[in-house]
Structures are given as structure tokens and as C-alpha cells.
Amino acid sequence: MFLYLTVIEAAVSVVLVKEKEGMQYPVYYISKSLFPAETRTAIKSQALADFVSDFCPATHVEAEKGMLTLLGDQESGTWTLYIDGASNARGAGVGMVLRSPKGDMVVQAVRCEFKATNIEAEYEAFILGMQMAQGLKVRNLRVYSDSLLEVNHVNNEYVARDSNMIADLKVATEQKLKFRSFRITQEREAMHEQHVNRAGILVSDENQQMGSDWRKPYMEWLKDGKLPEDKKESQSFRIKAPGFVLIDNVLFKRSLAGPYLRCLNKKEANTVLQDVHSGECGNHAGGRSLSNKILRQGYFWPTMRADAVNHAKHYDSCQKAASAIHQPIEPMHPIISPWPFMMWGMDIVGKLPRAPGNRVYMLVMTDYFSKWIEVEAMTEVKEAHVISFIKRNIISRFGIPSEIICDNGSQFISDNTEGFCSRWNITLRKSAPYYPQTNGQAESNNKIIVENLRKRLEELGGKWANELPLVLLSDRTTPKVATG
Incomplete structure (x- = not known):
């Protein structure tokens, strides 16, 4: 127990705290303002003695009165x-x-x-x-x-x-x-x-109890070879325990194809869930993607998948910005790309809320193999902007692509754009109006970016363009089913 005392010329305050597992929890607090006749300067020990003598008797009397009221007549009552x-x-x-x-x-x-x-x-x-x-x-x-x-x-x-x-x-x-x-x-x-x-x-749920830590049995086994007393539980524990290792008194779980995963308690797990889901680089992912992303970041606790699902379900902005699907189920139409960065889908998103610099459009390109996304916010999208974007964000970074798939926007099918693609030996394919699924990959990624921005709009307002790099980072670091 710790007693913190603060004394100034006109007041005295005391708080009693209890320390448990490195955290301090308040037990009792009291403060009193001193009238001019009571004002006195004293060292802290004298102030503490005055505090005890002034307040303890009155508190004790009140406590006794409350106890007597509660007890009533024990002799006759049942x-x-x-x-x-x-x-x-x-x-x-x-x-x-x-x-x-x-x-x-x-x-x-x-x-x-x-x-x-x-x-x-x-x-x-x-x-x-x-x-x-x-x-x-x-x-x-x-x-x-x-x-x-x-x-x-x-x-x-x-x-x-x-x-x-x-x-x-x-x-x-x-x-x-x-x-x-x-x-x-x-x-x-x-x-x-x-x-x-x-x-x-x-x-x-034992993880919600103070002092309860699922890591404790594993740490005791790794330190002292201590096993649970129950025979059946001991047999099950022997199978699980070799999957953990203790390094500098920190518990880690062995990973099948990656680095060790740091084991977290309930409080640490809640912090990680909050940061990965809606932190600076969070993309407000669903439960399954959120848990996979946490694993990729190197963390583990036994109920992480269920906790991730519950966390995503209870996040208010995710529910408000969730997409409402009204179309019937339809078979997927895959477009096969034999190697990375060979085939790209291109599309324009807008108009969006006006951002600094009068930017209201996004030009988006998506690789069909790796699902990698390149985006740039623009005030307007003309053929010159499309050509510059392909040079700056695609050719200079990933090499010359074999194909680019787009819709029939005037910026994409103009003579200058087709001439540029012809000079670089890039095949420009257009999706037909009667078969728009051809460019479905670009449309799908547009939806991902817009949804992530919508979930941040309450905090960002018109500053969505400044957050595009973080939205891209969160998407690129989130595991996807198609790419593993």
C-alpha cells in the first residue's frame, strides 16, 4: 500500500493506493480545504499526523453507525x-x-x-x-x-x-x-x-479476472518444470507446452513459418486490437483479416480470433460505413495473370469530398496477380495525367506491364493514351459495356479504398487525400485470401 500526500497552504489531499502486478489502483481519497484559522505550514510528516488525528475518528464513528444500522437486532431477527x-x-x-x-x-x-x-x-x-x-x-x-x-x-x-x-x-x-x-x-x-x-x-472467462494470466502455467513449466495437478489437464498441457519458449522472461509462441510470436495478456491484447484495427495504419478490417494481420505483426493469445471478431462487430464507425449488398450471388469471373505486375486494372474514383488542393478524384491501378494498389489524388483526370501516372507509378517502379485493362473513359481511349501504350508495347484492353466484369478487380479495390476512407471521415473530414498513404499501407500489410 502507498499513501500519496499533497500539502499546500490552503488545502491538504491524500490518496491511498494498492500496487498489484506493477499497476497502482486507488483505494481511498480525501481532500480538505483549510480555512484561514486552520492554515498552517508544516513538514509533510506533521501534516500526515494532523490528517490521521483529524479524520480517522470521525470516519470510524460513521463506519460504526453504518454497521449497527445493517446488523439491527441479531438476537431476535433471522x-x-x-x-x-x-x-x-x-x-x-x-x-x-x-x-x-x-x-x-x-x-x-x-x-x-x-x-x-x-x-x-x-x-x-x-x-x-x-x-x-x-x-x-x-x-x-x-x-x-x-x-x-x-x-x-x-x-x-x-x-x-x-x-x-x-x-x-x-x-x-x-x-x-x-x-x-x-x-x-x-x-x-x-x-x-x-x-x-x-x-x-x-x-x-478467466482472462477477464484480475491476476488471471493464461501465460503463467507455461512460464512455470519452462522455468521450473511445474505441471498442472489435474492428470488429464497435465497430459493436454504436455502436448501444448513445447510450442512455447521463454526468452528473457518473456513468453513466445513458436511459429510454423515465421518468427516467434510474442504472447500477450488481456490488457496488452486489447491495446494491439485497437491499434491494428483503427490506429494510424489501421484499415478497420473484419475479424478474420484483423486476426491474421496481428499474427503477421508477431503477436499471439489463445482467443485472438474470437476477440478480433467481437472487436470489429462493436466498432461504431465500421457498422455505419459497412457496405449494403443488394445484388444476387453471381459466379466469379477470374482473369488469369501468370506473373506479378504484368496485368493492371485502371479506373477513376470520384467525385469525392473536396480535399486540400481542390482534389476530388482518385486514379487507381491494381495488379491482378498480387492485388497491389497504386493510387493518387487529383484535381482532374485527363489523358496527360493518366500517361504521367503510368510512367511515374508503374513503369518506373515495377517495369513495363504487358496489359492494362480499363473502361471506355475518354481519358483511357484517347489517341494520346493509345499511342503511348503502343510505343511502350503495352496492350490496352477495354471492358465492354455489356460485360463490365472484365474490370471487376479495379472496381473491387476502389470499393476497399473508399470504404476505408469512409470509416475515417468522422475524424478526417475533407482531409482524406492526406490519409491515402496510410490507407494504402494498411491495405498492403493486410493478408488476403487470394494472395495468402
Whole structure:
């Protein structure tokens, strides 16, 4: 525990924090403004002593008043305890609701750091609930449990056979003898289900719990050779564990055809999801593409695919800018390109919102083999701009292409454009109006770029042209099914 103290001439403030796993969490905070008569200059130790002497008694008195109000008359009233336990392959958890004669409730949920069956979890809830009641000096207690087996054990109607069950029953019997009157019944009231079912929430996802880290068993095995106590889990663990390696106390997963993947905990995974999906170079990809991209970046955690899908589904701008498909399903019309950068598709996108420099169009070219995209924002697109773009962005970077496929735009089929292609021995193919699928690759990539820009429009406004390089970078680094 750490106590941070700030003292100025007219005020004093104190915050109490708890440190856990390198993070600090606030526990209590108090601040007081000093009137002129109270203003004093003192060293911090004296201010701390004044703080303790001034505030602790009053706080203690108020706490005692609240406790007395909650307890009421323990001698005559009967308290009610509702208990439930849950268990699965990931662990066990218990929930308890203790209600006073006046209707006040104390709700508590506990995660068990050990493997347990459902009946063992029920016993844990029963024992912890009775201990909680004893801490409040309860004398008369009535317990409701949904486990018929547990109730009949405690009421001596069934005989416990299992050794663990016998031990739990012995402890429970000792605890119940400490009450003046005690009764347990098999029943669950609907009004308390939302409280006792918190036990099930505690064990539904172990990665959401503070202090729970899926990497811990693997690190313990790699450091000390420690295996899980459960025999079946140990056998499964032996198969998985060799796929991990510990380097400088950092856990990595071996990759089949790439570098080691750094293993992340829940908090780190959420940061990576946010950055890769909607960061500076994020392209707001769907769940499958997002998880594949994270793998390419060198990160891993067990639930990354499900987390990526959920993250993409819950992102507001992705839902607003999602494309609505109204056309019926149609077979694909592949155009075969035997090697990279031999066949390109060319198209114009616009008009778009006016960007700095009065740029309202995009000239887009796409390689049919690698799906590589080249884009440039322009104020207007004429034949001279098309020729300059092909020279600057295609020929000078990827060599002379064999074919360019375009529509029948005047910029593409003009004499100057056809003459330029003829001089460089480039075949210029035009898609017919009655068969527009010929240039479908260019249209598909236009849609990708426009959708990525639409998802950024809330933040960018008319500055979409300045973001084109980042949109291209995010698309080029995103794995695609067609290219692997």
C-alpha cells in the first residue's frame, strides 16, 4: 500500500493506493480545504499526523453507525443466506447473498484458485457464506441452496461417500453449530438469481479476472518444470507446452513459418486490437483479416480470433460505413495473370469530398496477380495525367506491364493514351459495356479504398487525400485470401 500526500497552504489531499502486478489502483481519497484559522505550514510528516488525528475518528464513528444500522437486532431477527457455486474446465467460482432482517443485503462473489466439481463449489459457497455471517455476529441463520445433494448431506438425510465431500461436510457441520438456530432448504428465489449467478460469470472467462494470466502455467513449466495437478489437464498441457519458449522472461509462441510470436495478456491484447484495427495504419478490417494481420505483426493469445471478431462487430464507425449488398450471388469471373505486375486494372474514383488542393478524384491501378494498389489524388483526370501516372507509378517502379485493362473513359481511349501504350508495347484492353466484369478487380479495390476512407471521415473530414498513404499501407500489410 502507498499513501500519496499533497500539502499546500490552503488545502491538504491524500490518496491511498494498492500496487498489484506493477499497476497502482486507488483505494481511498480525501481532500480538505483549510480555512484561514486552520492554515498552517508544516513538514509533510506533521501534516500526515494532523490528517490521521483529524479524520480517522470521525470516519470510524460513521463506519460504526453504518454497521449497527445493517446488523439491527441479531438476537431476535433471522438472517437469510443465498448461495450458489459454478464450475467448468477453467476453474470454479461461488456467489453469496446475505440478507438482514431489515432487508439490507451483503453481496459477495469469490473465484476459487483451484479445480473443483460443482458440488465442491457449492460447499465452498456454503462455508464462506456461514463465515461471512459469523463475521457479522449473526445468531439465527436460514440458508437457501439450489443443490439438493448438499442440502440432504447437511440435514443428515444422505450419506457422503467421496473423501473430499466428507471433508467439506465436516467443516460445514462445525460451522453451522456456531449458530443459535440454523436451517437449510433447497430453493432459489428469482429475486436473488442475479446476485448468486455472479459465480457463473466469474468462471466464464478467466482472462477477464484480475491476476488471471493464461501465460503463467507455461512460464512455470519452462522455468521450473511445474505441471498442472489435474492428470488429464497435465497430459493436454504436455502436448501444448513445447510450442512455447521463454526468452528473457518473456513468453513466445513458436511459429510454423515465421518468427516467434510474442504472447500477450488481456490488457496488452486489447491495446494491439485497437491499434491494428483503427490506429494510424489501421484499415478497420473484419475479424478474420484483423486476426491474421496481428499474427503477421508477431503477436499471439489463445482467443485472438474470437476477440478480433467481437472487436470489429462493436466498432461504431465500421457498422455505419459497412457496405449494403443488394445484388444476387453471381459466379466469379477470374482473369488469369501468370506473373506479378504484368496485368493492371485502371479506373477513376470520384467525385469525392473536396480535399486540400481542390482534389476530388482518385486514379487507381491494381495488379491482378498480387492485388497491389497504386493510387493518387487529383484535381482532374485527363489523358496527360493518366500517361504521367503510368510512367511515374508503374513503369518506373515495377517495369513495363504487358496489359492494362480499363473502361471506355475518354481519358483511357484517347489517341494520346493509345499511342503511348503502343510505343511502350503495352496492350490496352477495354471492358465492354455489356460485360463490365472484365474490370471487376479495379472496381473491387476502389470499393476497399473508399470504404476505408469512409470509416475515417468522422475524424478526417475533407482531409482524406492526406490519409491515402496510410490507407494504402494498411491495405498492403493486410493478408488476403487470394494472395495468402
